Amino acid sequence: MIELKQVTKQYGQSTVLHNIDLTIDEPGIYCLLGRNGAGKTTLLKSIAGCQNITSGQIKVAGKAVSTAALDTGVSYIENFAKHFNLPVWKLLRIASEVNGAYDDSFAAEMMEQFELDGKKKFNQLSLGMKTMVSTIVCLASSRPVILLDEPVLGFDAIMRVEFYEMLTESFRRHPRIIIVSTHIIEEIAKTIHKLIILDKGRIRFFDTLQSVEExxxxxxxxxxxxxxxxxxxxxxxxxxxxxxxxxxxxxxxxxxxxxxxxxxxxxxxxxxxxxxxxxxxxx
CATH class of the missing domain: 3.30.70 (Alpha-Beta Plaits)
Incomplete structure (x- = not known):
């Protein structure tokens, strides 16, 4: 479960998140929508414990989240994520060694499905393939909370369809909380369970797609x-x-x-x- 209480984040005099209260208490694929500058990346980084908030409290599975937490139970990949410039197969092996619950079979299947060359070094990959490798590492971690920040950047139309299928398959194997930030709204609608709209650092909407349809x-x-x-x-x-x-x-x-x-x-x-x-x- 993810619980945010009165979460505020400031950068200098600029307030990016304003007293956010949000509780996500059941497994599902959640879509985080917002305009550029709405605070989506700041919100995800705060939940992941990659940065500290200015005030309020964030808990994941009942444990307070901060940069001091040794393990937040969250796997987070931001857009343009960087890795050591190693062969892809070695990056996946390292990820498996540091995560006891790593799903090696899922990672191997996704590598084959996306025709990723495990011998290539990370920096030799296209932007789309770099993002795909990062996403596979994140989803294969099997952690209870997965955060994906603009994961389809650099993907062509076919890759985006395959990504949504991979997301669905990952959730089928390991039901948990998956939050996806994206700008491509209609495409992800068939995949998600609930929608979160963030506007100027405030939650404007949090409900099911069914409620939108009705x-x-x-x-x-x-x-x-x-x-x-x-x-x-x-x-x-x-x-x-x-x-x-x-x-x-x-x-x-x-x-x-x-x-x-x-x-x-x-x-x-x-x-x-x-x-x-x-x-x-x-x-």
Whole structure:
């Protein structure tokens, strides 16, 4: 279990995380979404114990997390992760030797699936292949918490599909908490169980994708009709073009009227409305 209480992180005078309360208490694949600079990497590094927070408390499996902790139970790989410039097979062997619960068979299968040359040194690999090696090392660790920061950077479309399959297979073999930070929203939707949206250092949303499918809608029509239909609903954004208005809601959809057009929001559109956009009206 991951538990954050009133977590704040400051860099000088800049506050990156603002009094975050978050509890993740069951295994699953969680997607962490946020705009550039929202604090995603800072949040993941803090949970992993790679840096200390300014105030508050973070616990993983009941143990306080900090840079002083010998083993946080967390395996964390950030984008552009660096390793010793050794042959890939030697990096995997070292990872296995320092982690008693390392899944050698999973690592070997993934190496074969992605056609990785174990004899190549790490720095000889493309960006995508470097990221894949780092991800395999992380997932094969079998630790109770896995944190992946932008793991699909440098991947082509086929590699991204294979990555999501690898993520699903890893979770099937070792159910645990896996948090994936990504910008490619729609692709990962089929893989994840819950969604976390971070906006300007604050948690804006934490729930299942099912709740988005059931409650996220756009309501379009004349302003007076839309305003009347959404008066008692949670409006997360609004666009206006001429006399027509579209309100974006996270609530039960209003009753269908001939004057209204009601449509479900895609995950990407829901995210855009939750974090705001130019021309939008924040509720």
């Amino acid at each position: 409650k996220a809608f756009s309501v379009s029509g004349l302003k007076k009709d839309v305003d009347a239909a959404t008066a008692n609903l949670h409006v997360i954004g609004q666009d206006a073009v001429g006399g027509l208005v579209t309100s974006y809601i996270f609530d039960q959809p209003p009753k269908q009227e001939a004057s209204l057009e009601i449509a479900p929001l895609s995950l990407q559109d829901f995210f855009v409305q939750m974090v705001g956009h130019k021309g939008g009206i924040r509720a």
